[in-house]
Amino acid sequence: MQALDYISAGSVGEVVGLLASSNGKARILVGGTDLLVQLREHRRNADLLIDVKNIAELTTIRYDSQVGLWIGAATACFEICHNKTVSEHYPGLVDAIHLIGGVQIQYRASVGGNLCNASPAADSIPALIVHQANCIVASANRTRTVPVEEFCLAPGKNALQPGELLVAVTVPPPRENFGAHYLRFIPRNEMDIAVVGAGASVILDPAKQKILSARVALGAVAATPLFVEEAGTFLSGKEISDERIREAARIAQAAARPISDLRGTAEHRRRLCTVLTRRALEKAIERARNS
Amino acid sequence: MNKKVRVQATINGEDVEFLCESRQSLLEVLRETLGLTGAKEGCNNGNCGACNVILDGALVNSCLVLAVEIDGRRVTTIEGIATAQGLHPLQEKFIAHAALQCGFCTPGFIVASKALLDQNPNPSESEIREWLAGNLCRCTGYDRIVRAVMDASQVQEKTL
Numbered sequence: 001m002q003a004l005d006y007i008s009a010g011s012v013g014e015v016v017g018l019l020a021s022s023n024g025k026a027r028i029l030v031g032g033t034d035l036l037v038q039l040r041e042h043r044r045n046a047d048l049l050i051d052v053k054n055i056a057e058l059t060t061i062r063y064d065s066q067v068g069l070w071i072g073a074a075t076a077c078f079e080i081c082h083n084k085t086v087s088e089h090y091p092g093l094v095d096a097i098h099l100i101g102g103v104q105i106q107y108r109a110s111v112g113g114n115l116c117n118a119s120p121a122a123d124s125i126p127a128l129i130v131h132q133a134n135c136i137v138a139s140a141n142r143t144r145t146v147p148v149e150e151f152c153l154a155p156g157k158n159a160l161q162p163g164e165l166l167v168a169v170t171v172p173p174p175r176e177n178f179g180a181h182y183l184r185f186i187p188r189n190e191m192d193i194a195v196v197g198a199g200a201s202v203i204l205d206p207a208k209q210k211i212l213s214a215r216v217a218l219g220a221v222a223a224t225p226l227f228v229e230e231a232g233t234f235l236s237g238k239e240i241s242d243e244r245i246r247e248a249a250r251i252a253q254a255a256a257r258p259i260s261d262l263r264g265t266a267e268h269r270r271r272l273c274t275v276l277t278r279r280a281l282e283k284a285i286e287r288a289r290n291s
Numbered sequence: 292m293n294k295k296v297r298v299q300a301t302i303n304g305e306d307v308e309f310l311c312e313s314r315q316s317l318l319e320v321l322r323e324t325l326g327l328t329g330a331k332e333g334c335n336n337g338n339c340g341a342c343n344v345i346l347d348g349a350l351v352n353s354c355l356v357l358a359v360e361i362d363g364r365r366v367t368t369i370e371g372i373a374t375a376q377g378l379h380p381l382q383e384k385f386i387a388h389a390a391l392q393c394g395f396c397t398p399g400f401i402v403a404s405k406a407l408l409d410q411n412p413n414p415s416e417s418e419i420r421e422w423l424a425g426n427l428c429r430c431t432g433y434d435r436i437v438r439a440v441m442d443a444s445q446v447q448e449k450t451l
Contacts, residue, residue, distance in 0.1 A: 001314040002314065002315055003312065003313075003314055004314050004355060005313055006296070006313035006359045006360075008360075029357075030357070032355050032356065032357065033337050033355050036316070036355050036357070037336045037337065037355070040335070049313070049357070051360065076349075085377075091329070100420075101337070101425065102340070102425020102426075103350050103360060103403070103406075103422055103424075103425055104340060104350050104351055104352045104355075104403070104425045105337060105352075107349040107350055107351055108349075108351055108352075108355060110357070117436065127390045172446070189424070190421065190424035190425075191338075191424045191425060203293075249320070
C-alpha cells in the first residue's frame with residue numbers, strides 16, 4: 001500500500017474540516033474491509049485516512065418510537081445485528097446487515113461503509129430502500145438528507161460532494177401492520193456476494209387483507225441498487241393474492257438491467273429477480289400479519 | 292508520509308510499544324516487527340481468516356486493521372491462547388481430533404473459536420459452522436474442526 005497519513009478524528013467538525021482542506025486526497029476509514037483492499041490493489045488512492053470510529057455520533061444506535069432509528073454511519077454490523085431494539089423493530093434490516101461477510105467482517109464493517117462503497121450488490125442498500133431510510137450528510141456549512149435510493153450513482157460512486165461526510169442512516173418508525181424482508185441468492189451458504197438480492201416491505205390495512213403500500217428494491221441487477229417503485233405502486237390498494245404478488249415480481253424483473261459476469265448470467269439474474277421478489281414480498285406480508 | 296508513528300498496546304497481556312508506518316497492517320507489524328508469526332497471511336484481503344486476532348474482545352482479520360489503530364487497545368494472538376499451565380482446550384482438541392492437515396489455517400481457526408467460546412461457551416453445531424464461515428480450510432473439509440470445537444466447549448464447561 002502507498003504511504004499515507006492516519007488521523008483518528010474526535011468530532012464531525014474535525015472530519016469535515018480535514019475533508020475541506022484535503023483536496024480530495026482524504027478518505028474516511030471505518031472497518032477498512034473494502035477501503036484497505038482497494039488501496040492495496042490501487043483501485044482507490046488516498047494521502048490521508050480519517051478514522052471516524054471514535055466519534056460517538058457516528059457509532060451510536062438510537063431509537064425513539066416517534067422519531068425512528070438512528071444508526072451512526074460507523075456502527076459495526078455486529079453491533080447493529082445484536083442490538084435488541086433493531087432486531088425487534090426492524091428484522092428486515094437485520095436480514096440484510098447480517099449477510100455482510102462473516103463474523104470478522106461483521107465486527108469491522110459498517111452500514112455507512114456499505115453505502116459509501118456503492119457496490120451494486122451491497123446487501124444493506126435494498127433493505128434500507130424498502131424501509132424508506134435516509135442518509136444524513138454533513139459538510140462544513142450544512143447538513144442535508146439524501147434518500148437511500150438516491151445515494152448510489154454508479155459502481156463505487158456515491159452522492160457525497162467533496163468535503164461531505166455520511167454521518168448516519170435514519171429509518172422512520174415502523175408503521176402499524178408493517179413488514180419487511182431481504183434475501184439474496186448465492187451459490188454457497190455463507191460469505192459470498194449476491195448474484196441477486198431482493199428487498200420488500202408492505203403496510204397492510206387493519207384487517208390485514210389489503211396492501212396499503214409496498215416497496216421493492218433489487219441488488220446486483222443494475223449499476224446501482226435499484227428501487228422498483230412501480231412494483232410497489234402496482235400492489236398499493238389491492239387485496240393480497242398470489243397472482244398479484246407474482247405480477248409485482250414480474251414488474252421487478254422487467255425493471256432489472258442485469259449483466260452477465262462471473263457470478264451469473266443476465267438470464268439467470270432475471271429469473272432470480274422474479275423468484276426472490278416474490279419470496280421477499282411473501283415474507284414481508286407474513287411479518288406484517290404477525291406484527 | 293513515510294514517517295513512523297509510535298504505538299502502545301497490550302498484546303497477549305504484555306505492554307508493547309512499537310514504531311510503524313500508517314499504511315502498515317496489524318498483521319504486517321505482528322509478523323515482521325514484533326516477531327509474532329502465528330497469525331498467517333493467506334489472502335491479505337479479508338476472505339480467509341488465517342490472520343485472525345481478538346481486538347478488545349472482537350474477532351478481526353489483522354490484515355484489515357491498521358497497526359496504528361491498536362494504540363491503547365488490547366490484542367490477543369494465537370501466541371496468547373495457551374497459558375503457563377498448558378494448552379488451551381481448543382488446542383488440545385484440535386490435536387485429539389486431528390483437526391488440521393497442513394496447519395496454515397489452524398491459528399486463525401483456534402483464535403476464531405476462542406472468540407466464539409468467550410461469548411457463547413456452549414454453541415450448537417450450526418452456531419459453530421456459521422461463526423467459522425469466515426475461516427477457510429482447504430484440507431480438512433471442516434468436519435473435524437467443528438467436532439474439535441464442540442468437544443472443547445464441553446471440556447471448558449466441566450472446568451468452569
